Amino acid sequence: MLDSRTRAAVARLVTAVLSVKPLLDGIAAPVRVMPVAGDPAAPAARGPALDEVLRRVTRAAGVEGLALSPGLAAGDLQVFERVISDRLALAELPDSLAALPDELLDEVEEVAAAAVADGFDAYFHKETIRSPDGVPLTVYGAGQGETVVLIPACGMPAALTESWMRYLARDRRVLAWETRGLFDAADHHGDFAVDLATQAADLFTVLDHHGVASAHVIGLCGGAVMALAAAAAQPGRISSLSLWHGAYEFASGSPRTRFQNDLIELMALAARSRAAARSVQTAFCQVALTSTPAQVAHFVLYPYTGPELFYRYCRLNDSLARTDVGQYLTKVKQPTLVVTSLDDETAHPEGSRQVAGGLPNARLWMMPHGDHASLFHADDSLLRVAVDFIAEAVADSPAAPAPEDSRTE
Incomplete structure (x- = not known):
């Protein structure tokens, strides 16, 4: 019988395999993964059962294309293979799993099936619907009660916001969708x-x-821009807005971070044509890889996996980055929470300050520290800020304009 440590390791591996599925969908199989850590001095995960364990876990997760490649060094892997290997972290598996006897492999499948049933796609019922212009939209939903819609960053898998969605679904109905096309x-x-x-x-x-x-x-990051535009277009359908670390553009001007400037220039170039996107995809991917924390790289790099996907991603983001949000502000009268941090180096905090200042019913929550990586893995204390604000709106006590609040919860 599998001990508790081994069962936990199987469940952890299932979670990791499920999390790299979007990345795997975008690249050609087979994808080689290393059974050792990126550090050459780290111990190897060895044992004749490791390949069979991985095979059974991936089968339970509905994931194909992973090939265990024990003879490789880290430098032999392609960029996405390295990201996936780092995420799976096979070297961290306990010896009890790497050398599992055959008679216990069926238990691995049982634990894997249970972990899949609690995984993101299963917990948040996944379905594909069509927009009025025929573009597929992948939609997720779970929970009961008042409805909260979460808009992830443009082009990012919805599972990047899993901590948000699970927290919200405790006592609400939460919906989310992934970027069109x-x-x-x-x-x-x-x-x-x-x-x-x-x-x-x-x-x-x-x-x-x-x-x-x-x-x-x-709305998170670019999703905050979408939320503003939606609230201005059909205000009766949006009860409140919560805009987190938005990347905003104003025709009158607004400071940008260096990251924003570089991103906008490169995306504008790639959005011109598929040929242009192909010419800069590799360089763009390398820039993204060096600036992306390892704990979210397997999600954030998804739009860079192929030239067509990258082209579509750049067209969508270029539109977001170049739309003047100032046109929406006077039309958005819903209670609105605008959140950013003083040291956000991805989206300049001054944009959030301008948005909050231009909205008739907004509160600016300016945290001393925080960035996009911490946003996507927000802890309960930060998530309570969003939930408490919704509770105010439900109680028909909208947040009135208030001085900037530099506290953290």
Whole structure:
């Protein structure tokens, strides 16, 4: 019988395998993974059962294309193979799992099946719907009660926000969708509408599909821009807004971080044509890899896995980055929480300050520290800020304009 440590290791491996599935979907199989850590001095995960354990875990997870390659060094792997190997962390598996006897392998499948059933795609019922212009939208939903819609960063797998969604689903209904044309879109060819109005309208497609008249909306990074545009377009359908670390553009001007400037310039170039996207994809991927924390790299690098995906991603983001959000502010009268930090080096905090200052019913929550990596893995103390704000709106006590708040919870 598997001991508790071994069972926990199997469940952890299943979670890791499921988390790299979007990345695997975008690259050609087989994908080689190393049974050792990136550090050459780290011990190897050895044992005749390791390959069979990985095979059974990937089968339970519905993931194909991983090939255990014990003879490789870290430098032999391609960029995405290295990211996936780091995520799976096979070297951290206990010896009891790497050398498991055959008679216990069936138990591995049982533990793996249970972990898959509690995984993101299963817990948050996944389905693909169509927008009015025929573009596929991958939608997730779980929970009961008042509806909260979470808009992830443009082009990022929804599972990047799993901590948010699980927290919200404790006592609410939470919905989310992934950016148009980038997920489950193999049968959708050619170009499609990428203007901000169309991207924002996907929110209402999701609400209509679930029969929801109105909802609270939380937007992260580029999702905050979409949330603003949606609230201005159909204010009666959005009860409150919570905008976190948004990357905003103003026709009147607003400071940008160096990262924003570089990103906007490169995406504008790649968005011109598929040929242009192909020419800069590799360089862009290397920049993204060096600036992305390892704990989220397997999600954040998804749009860079192929030239077509990268082209679509750049077109969508270029539209977000170049739309003047100032046009929406006077139209958005819902209670709004605007959150950023003084040291966000990804999206300049001054943009959030301008948004909060231009909205008639907004509160600015300016934290002393925080960045996009910590945002995507927010702990309960930070998530309570969003939940408490929603509770205020539900109690019909909208947050009135208030001085900047530099506290952290």
